[in-house]
Amino acid sequence: MSTSSSNGEKRIRVGVVGASGYVGGELLRLLVTHPKVELAMVTSRQYAGEYVHRVHPSLRGFTEITFSPMDLDKLGSNCDLVFTAVPHGKAVEIVKKLYDKGVRIIDLSADYRLKDPELYKYYYGWDHPYPDLxxxxxxxxxxxxxxxxxxxxxxxxxxxxxxxxxLAIAPLAKHDLIDLDHIVVDSKIGSSGAGGKPSSGTHHAMRYGVVRPYKPVKHRHTAEIEQEISIIAGRKVSVSMTPHAVNIVRGILCTNHAFLKRSTTIQELWRAYRGMYRNEPFVRLIRDTKGLYKYPDPKFVVGSNFCDVGFDIDERNNRVVALSASDNLMKGAAGSAVQCMNVMYGFNEVEGLLITPLTPV
Amino acid sequence: MSTSSSNGEKRIRVGVVGASGYVGGELLRLLVTHPKVELAMVTSRQYAGEYVHRVHPSLRGFTEITFSPMDLDKLGSNCDLVFTAVPHGKAVEIVKKLYDKGVRIIDLSADYRLKDPELYKYYYGWDHPYPDLxxxxxxxxxxxxxxxxxxxxxxxxxxxxxxxxxLAIAPLAKHDLIDLDHIVVDSKIGSSGAGGKPSSGTHHAMRYGVVRPYKPVKHRHTAEIEQEISIIAGRKVSVSMTPHAVNIVRGILCTNHAFLKRSTTIQELWRAYRGMYRNEPFVRLIRDTKGLYKYPDPKFVVGSNFCDVGFDIDERNNRVVALSASDNLMKGAAGSAVQCMNVMYGFNEVEGLLITPLTPV
Amino acid sequence: MSTSSSNGEKRIRVGVVGASGYVGGELLRLLVTHPKVELAMVTSRQYAGEYVHRVHPSLRGFTEITFSPMDLDKLGSNCDLVFTAVPHGKAVEIVKKLYDKGVRIIDLSADYRLKDPELYKYYYGWDHPYPDLxxxxxxxxxxxxxxxxxxxxxxxxxxxxxxxxxLAIAPLAKHDLIDLDHIVVDSKIGSSGAGGKPSSGTHHAMRYGVVRPYKPVKHRHTAEIEQEISIIAGRKVSVSMTPHAVNIVRGILCTNHAFLKRSTTIQELWRAYRGMYRNEPFVRLIRDTKGLYKYPDPKFVVGSNFCDVGFDIDERNNRVVALSASDNLMKGAAGSAVQCMNVMYGFNEVEGLLITPLTPV
Amino acid sequence: MSTSSSNGEKRIRVGVVGASGYVGGELLRLLVTHPKVELAMVTSRQYAGEYVHRVHPSLRGFTEITFSPMDLDKLGSNCDLVFTAVPHGKAVEIVKKLYDKGVRIIDLSADYRLKDPELYKYYYGWDHPYPDLxxxxxxxxxxxxxxxxxxxxxxxxxxxxxxxxxLAIAPLAKHDLIDLDHIVVDSKIGSSGAGGKPSSGTHHAMRYGVVRPYKPVKHRHTAEIEQEISIIAGRKVSVSMTPHAVNIVRGILCTNHAFLKRSTTIQELWRAYRGMYRNEPFVRLIRDTKGLYKYPDPKFVVGSNFCDVGFDIDERNNRVVALSASDNLMKGAAGSAVQCMNVMYGFNEVEGLLITPLTPV
Known part of the structure; x- marks a missing residue:
């Protein structure tokens, strides 16, 4: 079904479901300039018929596409790949149907992240209908x-x-360096992470200037972190995660506190992190003793697909602080999705993603 | 040496050393309207001779006092009480000399906070000359x-x-509820906490929008927290503290992560916190299930002397998250200082401090 | 109907209609600590029965009053004075009925600001039913x-x-200094000015960082400015006003551009402004050549009832720039309202309003 | 002197003088990914020898170039084109010498903007030594x-x-639509416009949240606007400009207030603006009646080279408000510079500049 681009190069035909949200908009931002992609169909219930730039003003001049209503048959027949960017719980059926039609899918909701169907009950409050999928x-x-x-x-x-x-904890778990029962993840995130729907908690006068803990225990992302660290560590781990809303729009900092099993040097940590990320195009190791950027800080990854990672050790109590920063709409969502697409189709993994962070902003 | 106020009431004569900084300015803001205080002398090397409102524009119209050069003899003879608000290391001699003159002192630097003189070497890099004091x-x-x-x-x-x-950890330690070897304190603080001296790291274009870890290990406040929790717990504890600069001017949130020694209910925690703070005028317990203010958030204490405290439990792994929020220039500095003054002189402890937070701001 | 306070002093009984909004909350903030006021009744349709601190967290600990449903009879019988802080168009009937009951009223809506009933049609889209009032x-x-x-x-x-x-233009008009046909008012205002109701335009991710013109022509406040300047000038004037939403919560800066009728010195301007405001407790003239505060800036009036006013002249083209800054919830709303109350009841005009701005914040 | 790129395409060799500032950093951000450019030499006195990503963290991973000390001979022999991004007054000699060496130059300082040498005396305080140039x-x-x-x-x-x-005023002047004696330009700009040097006025705690007028009269950019509008209008015009610092890092909004010579319709204005900008790749006309983006707002051009332009009319007093928004480091500096380079070398004018704005941020 692939089409040819102007220079004769094959392009894949891509659809985006739920394209009016922030993640959808960021996907479009990346896809309209991606040389291997033809944007075939973008859907939005609310804005069907409208030009996308009416909802995403930054795209004015970059595409004349309009939102279509959701139509699984059309998506199935028009697209090689569909990104689904709808709210949690809304993707579960859409993904199943597209899957059954043989379309490849990159889902940006939580609906197919967890392997253990029981966790959907615990964290999301519903029974997962497709444990096989x-x-x-x-x-x-x-x-x-x-x-x-x-x-x-x-x-x-x-x-x-x-x-x-x-990305910050993995090397520590992989090298069996930390006490897996006392991992504390303290996260700070910008307002775009909460999506585009207005509420009293996201109202500027009330959201501006907050350092607001939300879900200090049992946040849903806990389940994903535990799942993946457990795989790496080869045993079940328990992670203590507490997220906070801070006064930025884009960006995440995760401060991952852990306790070293034994006295460990900074050099050993470097080896662990370099060993894992040496060839990774989107993980940058940050550690400096001077200048403006000594540890990861989301300010310096805004707009890019980088996850910056750094660390420090407190020898007094064998604590390690592993720090990681990303743009929640990029490496935290649309950027990762496009990176996955590049991998799935054998494109250069960095295609369309070598965007410098925007600094200062 | 006390003077009489217009209504015949006795006022104490107060001096402020280092009155041109943010903490000094906040002290002045509180003192110019305090009914028991006569502002006798405020010093600043840099601004000697200038009206204070030139440096602290908010005080224009509230006082016509000018900055004096530092003069310990004059402070000694003119003041009942002196607040010292100079940088760490600069107060150590001033305090000693005023002390020897018999003036009462409230020091806002770190120079007399730690009981163990060795810790000054470790955390501040100098030998404390007056361990007796x-x-x-x-x-x-x-x-x-x-x-x-x-x-x-x-x-x-x-x-x-x-x-x-x-204030968040004390009740947990007092009631022996937590594992004292795995306390993680993750703090977030506004830019006024760094003082008024410009630098590349505090330059608006570089400081705006950051979630910047600084001193992720071995921050100096660690020593104070360990000292006080050790006193309460009756044994030496080790605290893991990591502070972050966030995009606000005023305010601190401390997310204090700890692990419960045994299964504990929310009700038990309420009892511990209420037992300790029931009669405290400046500690408010915050926990709600609806509305805009479910957990402590510095946004809702700005300008006030409150420390708001809250908590939650994760039964999955017996974790407690104790949250506390304050205005770093108020309860975190000048407000606490004035509260101490009220206690020292037998004034109503809330005198001059019953200021509502400014919301929204 | 006045009651006695604890120290035997008479207090007036005050009601607030529409107390759950930002202006209502700010009124409560001022009234709960006002020594001449007893808060008799505060109404809110949406929150009837709730403690006010659930909606206005900053008031936790300052009052135990709850919201009542609107009841004009009760307001009439319980209150000496009622503040009405409901949206434009909602006050017109409430005010009329309270007026007819003989209660004194301070209305914070636009419904009784304009003398010419025709202007309600033009600017608000409805016929004013009570031109006499x-x-x-x-x-x-x-x-x-x-x-x-x-x-x-x-x-x-x-x-x-x-x-x-x-407050910035009045002295220029009074002294016949400016061309009254080319007054340009360029205003910048924080998000609290738009009230507490969430919308896509006030959603943090979309409102943060804007410099957003809204109603660049025909903004409703134009009518008030023209009305009052016309009275002062003794002729009909036309004002060109354009407001902008900027990335703060509280505060207004008005940049009032005008053209001098003849060559005028800074000294003449000083005389005009000092002549008008010399004895005004809440207008501060700001003009400095060094320091942080050379011209009015809302940053330095936050939380206070001041309107700071300043000016400069461009001799090249006989232009005067008159600048004025206020806190939109204080001098721009609740502070002015309490100041009017003080005047109406013969209290000291500054009673309950001598609040220092909060700096830095 | 041009080199060949990997795909055999000719690249020009480019130097950047003063590459450690914000404008220099933005130039580098654009040049490291520009397909027609080889970055030959970047200079910085302060950081000579350092990797550029130490100063510009966003470039980490994009270039391994280091800062060189300034060396005009090397620049002359190594570069086809040199961008000079040094402070005003520092470029005047550097440009002259490079010019004499035959290098093409794009200067980002003010030193060669004004045609009338007298204006350097008036606005900058020095005599221009090279009026011929x-x-x-x-x-x-x-x-x-x-x-x-x-x-x-x-x-x-x-x-x-x-x-x-x-860009907002030009069409009005070109079509003789406005009174050229009463143009008022009210500008709002982010903190990056003030450069990277810390000062008390740019210190986060003092700069955050301001709406600060600075140079309300006689700002230097006035001279440039008058120069260019005078050329377009064919007569000397006088512009009244007042800039304000607002609480963003990147972005400018200019609210250009003018008075129409005669009654004019919105349609006439559309024709004037479309006539001038129909084929311009970096000027977007913005005017909508719904959605989030009704008028230009710098929030929606951040990171891009667009200048968004819009307008409205107040028929009551024949006023036009022409609004324009840009990213001060892009269309306001480095983006315009690269656009000029593309024109100078016959490249596609949008080469390296088709960057979507980053929204939301």
Whole structure:
């Protein structure tokens, strides 16, 4: 079904379901300039018929596409790949139907992230109707699951705080360096992470200037972090995660506090992190003793697909602080999704994603 | 040396050393309207001779006092009480000399906070010259040391993040509820906490929008928290503290992560916190299931002397998250100082401090 | 109907209609600590029965009053004075009925600000049903109408941008210094000015960081400015006003551009402004050549009832720039309202309003 | 001197003088990914020898180039084109010497913007030493001077507020629609416009939340706007400009208030603006009646090279409000510079500049 681009190059035909939200808008931002992609169909119930730039003003001049109403048959017949960017619980059926039609899918909701169907009951409050499909879904972090993603029919993109935290903790777990019963993940996230729907808690006068804890216990991303760290560690781990809303729009910082099993040097940590990320195009190790950027800070990844990772040790109590920063709409959502697409189709993994962070902003 | 106010009421004569900084300015804001205080002398090397409202524009119209150069003799002879609000390391001699002159002192630097002189070497890099005076200094948290403060000649006000964190952890330690070896304090603080001196890291274009970890290990306030929790717990504890700069000017949130020794209910926690703070005028317990203010958030204490405290439990792994929020210039500095003054002089403890938070701001 | 306070002093009984909004909350903030006021009744349809601190968290600990449903009879029988803080168009009937019951009223909506009933049609889209009452309503700027306010039964508080702009332009118009056909008012205002109701335009991710023109022509406050300047100038004037939403919560800056009729010196301007405001407690003239505060800036009035005013001249083209800054919830709304109340009841005009701005915040 | 790129395509060799500032950093951000450019040399006195990503963290991973000390001979022999991004007054000699060496230059300082040497005395306080070179310099707005830029040896990029304002006023002046004696330009700009040097006025705690007028009269960009509008109008005009610092990092809004000479319709204005900008790739006309983006707002151009332009009319007093928004580091500086480079070398004018704005951010 692929089409040809102006220079004769094959392009895949791509659909975006739920394209009027922030994640959908960010996907469009990446896809309209991606050289291997033809944007075939973008859907929105609310804005069907409207130009996308009316909802996403930044795209004015970049595309003349309009929103279509949701139509699974059309998506099935027009698209090689569909990104689903609808709220949690809304993707579960859409994904199943598209899957059955043989379309490849990258889902950005939580509906196919967790392997254990019981966890949907605990964290989301509903029974997962397709446990079989859960087991076929690949968790979309190329740094952890690249080979599986390559051949996946269904990729489930990670939660924005989950992927950010995981990239910092993974090397520590992989090298058996930390006490897996006392991992504390303290996350800070910008307002775009809550989506585009206005509420009293997101109203500027009330949201501006907050350092607001929300779901200090039992946040849903906890389940993803535990799932993936358990796989790496080869045993069940328990993670203590507390997210906070802070006064930015884009960006996540995860401060991952852990306790070292034994006295460990900074050099050992470097080896662990470099060993894992040496060839990763989107993980940058940050540690400096001078300048403006000594540890990861989301300010310096805004607009890019980087997850910056750093760490420090407190020898007094064998504590390690592993820090990770990302743009929640990029590496935390749309950027990871496009990176997965590149892997799935054998494109250069960085295609369309080599965007510098915007600094200062 | 006390003077009479217009209505015949006695006022104490107060001096402020280092009155041009943010903490100094906030002290002046409180003192110019305090009914028991006559502002006798405010010093600033840099601004000697200038009207204070040139440096603190908010005071225009509230006082015509000008900055004086530092003069210990004049302070000694003109003041009943002196607040010292100079940088760490600069107060150590000033306080000693004023102390020897018999003036009562409330020091807002770190120079007399720690009981163990060795810790000055470790955390501040210098030998404390007056270990005897350290032992006489009272740590200025009325909620923990009210009786000692009453008769103190020297009160040392706590670090802003230390007092905020301590008020959340103290009830847990007092009731022996938590594992004292795995306390993680993750703090978030506004830019006024760094003082008024410009630098590349505080430059608006670089400081705006950050979620910047700084001193992720070995931050100086760690020592104060460990000192006080150790006193309460009756054993030496180790605290893991990591502060972050966030995109606000005023305010601190401390997310204090701890692990419960045994299964504990929310009701037990309520009892522990209520038992300790029931009669405290400046600690508010925050926990709601609806509305805009479910957990402590510095947005809702800005400008006030409150420390709001709340908590939640994750039964999955017996974790408790104790949250505390304050205005770093108020309960975190000048407000606590004035509260200590009220205690020292037998004034109503809330005198001059019953200021509502400014919401929304 | 007045009651006695604890110290035997008479207090007036005050009601607030529409107390759950931002202006209502700010009124409560001022009234709960006002020594001459007893808060008799506060109404809210949406929150009837709830403690006010559930909606206004900053008031937790300051009052145990709950919201009542609207009941004009109860308001009439329980209150000496009622503040009405409901949306434009909602006050018109409430005010009329309370007026007819003989209660004194301070209305914070626009419904009784304009003298010319035709303007309600043009700017608000409805016919004013009580033109007679319009003519009895006093426009609530004490600096312009103090004597009328003293005896008023109905005071209509000015629009937040209108009062801020008027205080800067009035001395120029009074002294016949400017071309009254080319007055340009360029206003910048924080998000609290738009009230507490969430919408896509006030959603943090979309409202944060804007410099958003709204109603660049025909903004409703234009009518108030023209009305009052016309009175001062003794002829009909036309004002060109354009407001902008900027990335703050509280505060207004009005940049009032005008052209001098003849070459004028800074000294002449000083005389005009000092002549008008010398004895005004809430207008501060700001003009400095060094320091942080050279011209008015809302940052330095936050939380206070001040309107700071300043100016400069461009001799090249005989232009004057008159600048004025206020807190839109204080001098722009609740602060002005309480100031009017103080005037109406012969209290000290600054009673309950001598609040320092909160700096830095 | 041009080199070949990997795909055999010719690249020009480019130098950047003063590459450690914000404008320099933004230039590098654009140049490292520009397909027609080889970055030959970037200079910084302060950071000579350091990797550029130490100063510009966003470039980590994009280039391994280090800062060189300034060396005019090397620049002359290594570069086809040099961008000079040094402070005003520092470029005047550097540009002259490079010019004499035959290198093409795009200067981002103000030193060669004004045609009338007298204006340097008035606005900058020094005598321009090279009035001849002033007359050869081309003012770098392609929308106004494309043909001259094509062959220019020296292009002087406009001031950020000047270009933003000019693009909004130019069509009005060109079509003789407005009173040229009463143009009021009210500008709002983010903190990056003040450069990277810390000061008390740019310190986060003091700069955050301001709406601060600075240079309300006689701002230097006034001269540029008057110069260019005078050319378009064919007579000397006088512009009244007042800039304000607002609480964002990137972005400019210019609210250009003018008075129509005669009754004019919105349709006439559309024709004037469309006539001038129909084929301009970086000017977008913004005017909508619904959605989030009804008028220009810098929030929606952040990171891009667009200048969004819109307008409205107040028939009551024949006023037009022409609004324009840009990113001060892009269309206001580095973006315009690269656009000029593309024109000078016959590249596709949008090469390297088709970057979507980052929304929301």
């Amino acid at each position: 859960l087991s076929k879904s690949v968790y979309g972090i190329p740094e952890l699951h690249r080979d599986e993603i390559r051949n996946a029919k269904l990729v489930s993109c990670p939660g924005c705080m989950a992927v950010t935290s995981l | 350290l032992s006489k200094s009272v740590y200025g948290i009325p909620e923990l040391h009210r009786d000692e403060i009453r008769n103190a000649k020297l009160v040392s006000c706590p670090g802003c993040m230390a007092v905020t964190s301590l | 319009l003519s009895k309503s006093v426009y609530g700027i004490p600096e312009l109408h103090r004597d009328e306010i003293r005896n008023a039964k109905l005071v209509s508080c000015p629009g937040c941008m209108a009062v801020t702009s008027l | 002033l007359s050869k310099s081309v003012y770098g707005i392609p929308e106004l001077h494309r043909d001259e830029i094509r062959n220019a040896k020296l292009v002087s990029c406009p001031g950020c507020m000047a270009v933003t304002s000019l």
